[in-house]
Amino acid sequence: MPVPAQPPHPGTLRAHLLAAAPGATASTARVLRVLLDDPAAAHLTVTDLAGRAGTSEATVVRTARSLGFAGYPQLRLALAAAGGAEPEEPVALLTGDLAEGGDLAAVVATLAALEREAVSATAGALDVAVLAAAADAVAAARVVDCYGVGVSALVARHADLGAARLGLLSRLRTEPHAALVSSALLRPGDVALAVSSSGRTREVLTAARQARERGATVLAITGSSTGPLARTADHVLVAAGRETAHRAGATAGRASALFLTDCLHVAVAQRLGGEAVTALRETYRAAGGRRGRTDGTR
The missing domain is CATH 3.40.50.10490 (Glucose-6-phosphate isomerase like protein; domain 1)
Incomplete structure (x- = not known):
């Protein structure tokens, strides 16, 4: 990922996390997924985040820097200011993991939430x-x-x-x-x-x-x-x-x-x-x- 000229504003942080995910390496993508899906991400130490993402502390630091932050502590502060990167919809809904034979209304709600999230993230990160x-x-x-x-x-x-x-x-x-x-x-x-x-x-x-x-x-x-x-x-x-x-x-x-x-x-x-x-x-x-x-x- 190219390094932004400056870190994203807390209000658009989630959008930048989503926009960064498609082009990320496998290890970085796992870090981004934890940041996106864990409401308590802002409280995780670099060691905790690395453990949950199944990667190294160095990858966590590189991920923070690729987003424009000086290091992981600055990213944690932005996460806290953004409300812990907690999504508007329940995490279980946004994962899009649909059970076989599940309720069709839940399927519709899941897809609608994913589409809203994608467009909102695209707009937030658009240069x-x-x-x-x-x-x-x-x-x-x-x-x-x-x-x-x-x-x-x-x-x-x-x-x-x-x-x-x-x-x-x-x-x-x-x-x-x-x-x-x-x-x-x-x-x-x-x-x-x-x-x-x-x-x-x-x-x-x-x-x-x-x-x-x-x-x-x-x-x-x-x-x-x-x-x-x-x-x-x-x-x-x-x-x-x-x-x-x-x-x-x-x-x-x-x-x-x-x-x-x-x-x-x-x-x-x-x-x-x-x-x-x-x-x-x-x-x-x-x-x-x-x-x-x-x-x-x-």
Whole structure:
């Protein structure tokens, strides 16, 4: 994890813990999980925390420093100020461990809690300066390529539709060979928007690297701030999400990634101004807006 310029405010500490988890090593991820799930985490000594996480004291210290703190004592103070990192919902609910044949209402509540947590964490950890720079690049682009496979293809499609509705030339490329062909023709000033929850999806990563080689600006929406895709990209938007026994990482971060594309969409629209307003109005009519319908329905 890249070290922040300064430690997070206690009010956004939980968001930063969640955002850091997807790109963390296995040992660091265990430390973060204890910090997230144990209401008494602020009272744990470095030895206690290391024991509960099944790792070394050195890993605990490194984790604290990777979050921007001078050391673990400073992280403990922030945890205490944040209320011990205690989640709003019961810990058992947020773990997402659903029993076979369990109550369906509990399943719905669990999924809703996980989605709220993921989006809230993503918003709390979002670097608005990075979002602004990404929006500047998209708004000025000759063409925007959107890459993604599997669950990430849904996010890429959402980004493509948003760009197209703003009047931008956007190309959705969710088939690996099509992404490679498209990225090979990009040039400086173009944008490649690459979506990968793991940050390691080979097809997406290959297309993003080729786009970078062609001089295009690479924008990544990913669950890993330290993965190969993040290292390839010029601008990185991190989607937080808690992976559980029944939700793989890509699924866990899907709502967060969609939220980030919406943030990007609005930021680009702000930069395009009246041009965006006109495009949105015309595409709304074309897609069946009230004044543009011809089938007699309302």
